[in-house]
Amino acid sequence: MGVLPLESVIGFDGKVNGGLVLHPDGRTLIYPLGATVVVKELGDTFAQTFLQGHTDEVSCLTVSPDGRFLASGQLSFMGFSADIIVWDMETRKAVHRMSLHKVKVQDLAFSPCGTYLASLGGQDDNSLVIWDVHSGNAICGTPVPGLTKCLSYFNVDSYKLATGGGQSLVVWDFDKPNRKLRPHKVNMGSLRRNAEYITVDDNDQQMFVGTSSGDVLKIALGACVYRQSGPYKSLVPKGVATNAISPTGDIVVGGGDGSVSVLDRESMKIIAVTKLASGVTSCVVAPGVHKDGGFGLYCGTDSCNIYYLKYSPTQGFLSELVQTCHSQAVNDVAFPKGYSEVFATAGSSDVRVWHVSxxxxxxxxxxxxxxxxxxxxxxxxxxxxxxxxxxxxxxFAPQTGRLMYTIHDAHKEVSAIVGSSCGGKIVSGGIEGFVRVWRIGPQSQTMLASMKEHKGPVNSLALRANDSECVSACSDGSAIIWDLATFHRRGELTANTFFKACAYHPDESQIVTTGTDRKVSWWEAFDGSAIRVVDGSETAEINSLDVSSDGTQVVTGGGDKDVKVWGYDEGACFHVGKGHSGAITKVKFTPDGQKIITVGSEGAIFIWQNMPLE
Incomplete structure (x- = not known):
């Protein structure tokens, strides 16, 4: 069984706080997408590399100061270990897999020398561990006080680091000879804050802490004491999610309300501010100072967009949307007939059209x-x-997005839709079980028939090329073949399953179905008799399938998160693609059969290179 090669990914997990990382060379963005780590080269090509090895969603990322290593932590199930993987950035291969934390790795940080890696466990673990990067072994560890959420190594001293969280800030001394971590609690006086993000300045003199209250604390690291905070009057709504120190020495603050601010380091007053469309979760500053005294930075938002912001002391902020994607589950994907360059997706509240290459x-x-x-x-x-x-x-019009017409009250909820070859009819299915046929005219849209035999949601529709009949797959355990001339049932496929998807073979002699019984079934289109049934998955339901335009391959995807390519005649699985971290909701061959598009409940769009059967 071969591996299905991943060609490109559309997506960014913006809900991971601090998940967007810029390589020290300034030319490579690194970010999580489900269980995959995406390494994206900036420039004209925007080439992508995918680091795959995690078994669940990636929860944190960090790059060593010399850019040689990347460390990533993940989530896990309750009671199970959450792994840390150290990657070599030159070979893009995993060097070490380290397991001590339970349920979640909250944060990671490399020492300035790159020899040590500090890891912080989530609320079910609440421990701080120091690792030897070259051997992959743990050196020492200790419990941390309260709900600790963030971690930062010092920039000069490889034996000091800081943690912060629920009303506690602690500076730790790493005593390697004795394998000990010694805490020094920061004196906050009467001030009480929940730390969200920590940044240490270049010479280890001060630490800047973003809080859930919407201000940034300045901490003197020599005395471990609170000095001041800001901005004084205009606190950041929804808290400070991330902060960084610019090449000019100013403080860049990303807020949960979408604001990006520049604070004067001495007075802690706002110098400039701009507003993005949604909450900022990551903010990384590009190296170097521009000729006008400004700088550039990349910001990731909780709506899974990536922006490049150029800051100038004279002009303020100029923003550019670098990357966008769905932030919630993608429900469907579709190609125009015979055209493989673009495809459409159905998301939480929008329809988007994408360019494949x-x-x-x-x-x-x-x-x-x-x-x-x-x-x-x-x-x-x-x-x-x-x-x-x-x-x-x-x-909608495919080029402008203009609303051409609306059919009101088509169903209680429309769950499947397909257009006829003549262009004058639409067949739709609803969650109440109706299959309806609509005549589309220049000025009006009228219902020709409403066919009601299903007793559950209609999950998929497949239409013959001559528009004479269609198949509707339903959760009631039946897939009905409808005669679209008489609007009566011509045949029925039944199985002990919730049918999730159906498709005709290109010669229309057979129908392929799949569903919650984890089977892929071949049926005779003429009389509905079963031809072949194979096990499509061992662990989870199959949500979608598609048949290639030449009729030689079937692709399936479902709750096991695997993309599987089957030989149509052989009924055997030839290739498997792994990368999704959520259930796969839809799969689709490009009309030319060269690529496969898969979408998932995590909001990701994966573009796979289709491989010939061997």
Whole structure:
């Protein structure tokens, strides 16, 4: 069984605090996407490399000061170990896998010499461990007080580090000969703050701590005592999620309200501020000072966007959206008929159109407060069909995103949709079990038929090329073949399963289905008799399948997070792709069969290179 090669990824896990990391060379962005770590080269090519080895979502990242090593920690299930992986950035291979923490690795930090790695466990672990990077062995560890959330090594002294969290700031001395960590609590006086992020200045004289209260604390590290805080009057709403020190010495603050501020280091007053569309969770400053005395920085937001901000003392902030993606589950994916360069996705509240080879967004159509459940192209490519949680079918122009027309009260909730080859009809399915056929005219849209035999949600629809019949896969354990001339049932496929997906073979002699019984089933289209049943997964339901345009391959994906490519005639699995950290919701071959697009519940879009069967 071969490995399905991953070509590119559209996505960024912006909910990981401090998850966006800039390599010391200033030319490489590193960020988590589910269980995968993405290494993205900046420049004209935007080439991507994928580090895969984690078994669950990546929770934190850090790069050694010399740029040689990358460390990443992950989440795990209750009671299980959460691994730390150290990667060699030259070979892009895992060097060490280290397991001591339980449930979650909260934060990581390399020592300035790059020899030691400090790791902080989550609230179920609450321990601080120092590791030897070259051997991968733990040197020492200790419990930390309260709910500790952040960690930072000093920039000069490899034997000092600081932690912060629930109303506690502690500076630690790392005594390597005795394998001890000795705490020194920071004297805060009567001040009480919850630390969210820690940054230590270049000469280890001061520490700047972002708090959930919306201010930044300045701590003198020599005496371990609080000095001052700011901004004084205009506190950052929703707290300070991240902060950094710029090349000019000023403090850059990212707020949960989307604000990015520059604070004067001495007075702690705001010099400049800008506002992004959603809360800032990562803020990394690019090396070097610009000619005008400014600098550049990259910001990641909780809506999973990455921005590049250029700050100038005279002009303030100029922002550029570098990367965007879905921040919640992607429900559907669709290609125009016979065209492999673009595809559409259905997200939480929008429909987006993407370019395949450039892996970038071309168009976005948003409808606030409703969820897009399904999407499809009319075969002529003239419109994008979409079904929504409010029961409406909305049809958009594919180039401009203009709303062409809306079918109100199409279903209680539209769960599947497909357009006819003639372009004059739409077939839709709803969660109440109706399959409905709509006539699309220049000025009006009318319902031709409402077919009700299903007793559960219609999860998938497949239409014959001549529009004579369609198949509807339902959670009631039946997939019905409908005659679209008489609008009556022509045949039925039954199994002890919730049917999740169905598709015709290109010659339309057979139908392939899958569902919660973890089986992939082949059926005779003429009389509905079963031809072959194979086990598609050993552990979880299969949510989606697609048949290649030449009819030689079937791709499946589901709750086990694996993408599997099957030989249509052989019924055997030839390739497996791993990378998703959430359940795969939809899979799709490009019309030319060269690539496979998969989308998941974590919001990621994976583009795989299809491989010939061997």
């Amino acid at each position: 450039e892996a970038r967004e071309l168009l976005r159509v948003s409808c606030p407060n409703v969820e897009c459940k399904c999407v499809s192209f009319m075969p002529d490519g003239g419109s994008i069909l979409s079904g929504w949680s409010d029961g409406k079918i909305r049809v």
